[in-house]
Amino acid sequence: MRHSSNPMILPLAGTALVGVVIGGLVSYPGWGLGIxxxxxxxxxxxxxxxxMKWLSRELDELPPEDTGPWGDLLxxxxxxxxxxVIREQRLQSAISRFQQCTAALSSAIVIIDRDNHLEWWNRAAGKLLGIDDRDRGKSIFNIVRDPRFIRYYRKGxxxxxxxxxxxxxxxxxxxxxxxxxxxxDRVLVARDVTRLFKLEQTRQDFVANASHELRTPLTVISGYLETFLDQELPRPLQRGMSQMQQQAKRMESLVADLLLLSRLEATQHTSDEQPIHIHSLIAQIHRDAADLSADREHSFNLDIDxxxxxxGQELExxxxxxxxxxxAVRYTPEAGNIEISWRVDAKGGHFSVKDNGIGIDPIHIPRLTERFYRVDESRSSASGGTGLGLAIVKHVLMRHGAQLSIESRSGMGSTFSCHFPSDMIRSIKQVANGQH
Incomplete structure (x- = not known):
């Protein structure tokens, strides 16, 4: 039913008209209008x-009966x-189901506001993180005080x-x-990985122990092979001994890399960070790379800030x-160009190695840091690699809070870059003044 824009006008006008008429009958129309x-x-x-009485109640009861405009309003x-009420009930039901769902989860869920204060958490957060009702509104850093977590959280x-x-x-x-x-705002999810951690620890211990046990027989075999090769041997035997020596050296490199990788995996962060003279470090690596290049005539360009x-940890x-x-030396053809750079900007420090070698198909890039992953089995075997080099790089960078980025295309070379956070960078003046 459509009403006029102001439903009170007609009743008011009618009342005024009746008052004027009645007042006119007694010769007092003004008094009749006023009354x-x-x-x-x-x-x-x-x-x-x-x-107002009905509105002031809980609104659970039906509105009072009325007529006219007031009845329509009610x-x-x-x-x-x-x-x-229906919307509120639905919302309350959704909230209740959400709370029941999160209470059933074994993982801790914590909602944190933009000021890093605790707003809400589920039941598992009490068991895993020790949060209780007294912690509402407190900083998350009061709950998880580990400096590694604070650094991880603030890095963003x-x-x-x-x-x-x-x-x-x-x-x-x-x-x-x-x-x-x-x-x-942020939501923090924490799950119990104790069982997985222990399984991973068992695997690491096995690899480390097996690798360690292999070192002694490999050393003995290599020693005897070297002694035999110093003697005058028939050519077929000489060729066989030489191949055995090459494979023994490759096995020694593999065992060394396995031991290093196991040690890196043992902890996620370095414990003995010290200032590193990166210019001397890169210069030494450049000399070793030139020796490895030998007569392949690679051209090396250094761009060092x-x-x-x-x-960080220098050996790692x-x-x-x-x-x-x-x-880069192994996979760059003869007379190729290799660029080594170290630069610093507002985002942190960046160590990069760029070559114009054979490159890598982008489909392989996400898996390059996996253990023993090879783009080309025959090519990797010929180069003498162990298949663990990039896995070692990944774990070293993780322990230093850094990241590895890879840009490459088949036939167009590759660029491998290590990106370090700004808090890992020190100016030469700071180091000279003893500021760590």
Whole structure:
């Protein structure tokens, strides 16, 4: 039913007209108009009071019966209220189901606001992280105090999860993953990976022990082969002994890489970070790469920022950098060009190795850092690689909070870059003044 724009005008006009008519009958039309308007106002006040009493209640009961415009108003309010109650019930049901769902999860879920304060968490967060009702509104750094977690959280790069000991149970290992949502809010997910950690530890121990046990027989075999090759031997025997010596050296390199990789996997972070004179480190790697190149006539170009050094574990970084440079030498044809650079900008430090060699099909790039993954089995075997070099690079960079990026196309060369966060960079002046 369609109503006029102001449904109160017609009743008001009718009341005024009746008052004027009645007042005119007794020769006092003005008094009749005034009394009728007063009576009409008192009636509207009564309707208004009834409406306010109903609104002041919980709105569980039906609205009072009324007629005219006030009745229409009450009916519309009642319908809107009913729709609101239905929406509220649906929302409450959804919230209840969400809470039941998260309570059933074994992983901890914590919602953190833009100021790093705890807003909400599920039941598992109490068991895994030790959060209780008293922690509402506190900083997440009051709950997880490990400096590695604080560094990971503040960095804002959450592609890789972080694995640490639980702050509530030192026999439990947790894997943390952070996701952004809303207005720079975050949700922290922590799951128990103790069983996986122990299985991985068993695997690492097995590889380390097996590799260690292989070193002694390989050393003996290599020693005897070297002694035999110093003697005058028939040509077929000489050829066989030489091939055996080459394979023994390759096995020794493989065992050395396995031992190094097992040690790197044992912990996620370095414990003895020290200033590194990266210019001397790169110069030494350049000399070793030139020796490896031998008569292949590779051209080496160095572009080194003279004002900044790096902090970290020198032997590990030397292994990572040399793996990248030696790979460039192995897979770049004769007279090829290899560029080694170290630069620093607002985002941090960047060590890069670029070559114009045979390149890599982009389909292989996501798997290059896997253990023993080979783009071309015959090509890798001929180059003398162990298949562990890039896996070692990946783990060294993870322990230094850095990342590896790879750009390559078949036949167009490759660029391998190590990106270090700005807090791992030190200016030469800082190092000279003893500032770490």
């Amino acid at each position: 009728s308007l007063l009576a009409w106002s008192l009636l509207q006040a009564r309707h208004y009071n009834r409406l 009916d519309q309010l009642a319908r809107r209220h009913k729709r609101g 790069v959450y592609q890789e999860p972080l694995q640490l000991i639980s702050p509530n149970n030192h026999d439990m290992y947790l894997q943390y993953q952070v996701h952004r949502f809303g207005d720079d 003279p004002d900044y050094d790096l902090i 970084l030397q292994s990572a950098f040399s793996n990248l440079v030696f790979n």
